[in-house]
Amino acid sequence: MKRSTQTLIFLGTVVVSLLTGIAMAETADILIIAHPGVQSESLDHDAIADMYRQRKTKWDSGETIRVVMLKTGTTHDAFVEDFVRTTPAKLKKIWKKVVFTGAGTPPKILKTEADLIEFVAETAGAIGYIDAATPHEGVNVIALTE
Numbered sequence: 001m002k003r004s005t006q007t008l009i010f011l012g013t014v015v016v017s018l019l020t021g022i023a024m025a026e027t028a029d030i031l032i033i034a035h036p037g038v039q040s041e042s043l044d045h046d047a048i049a050d051m052y053r054q055r056k057t058k059w060d061s062g063e064t065i066r067v068v069m070l071k072t073g074t075t076h077d078a079f080v081e082d083f084v085r086t087t088p089a090k091l092k093k094i095w096k097k098v099v100f101t102g103a104g105t106p107p108k109i110l111k112t113e114a115d116l117i118e119f120v121a122e123t124a125g126a127i128g129y130i131d132a133a134t135p136h137e138g139v140n141v142i143a144l145t146e
Helices: 002-028 045-052 074-084 088-100 113-122
Strands: 030-034 042-044 066-070 108-110 126-131 140-145
Touching (some): 030 074, 030 113, 042 045, 045 066, 045 074, 066 074, 113 126
Parallel strands (some): 042 140, 066 108, 066 126
Antiparallel strands (some): 030 126
């Protein structure tokens, strides 16, 4: 009996460790990108979440933050869950409330990462996210801090 309990605890610990490692790997596979004129070199997860929840609307320079999102996909889902710490459906609800109450403008939503990169490169104050394997010339890559 004691042996089976120890085995279950060990297996539970292994599963939790594996799941934590998977979540960390997904975070590492996403790049946060910004317009080349954005002077922030790094952001922490909380700052990114605040931007995507419309709690932070200005860069430190005073420039307006222009949030850009992908419409759907694994990169979008991983970003919303790992960085914004919510679900895509709840984030959509947050933005509907922001727009309905007049507290902000909705994010630009694009279908492809190529479109997102192009928009960020051309739009002052823009911030977005892409899969780390996607070529991303013409944008500023924001380092993540803890």
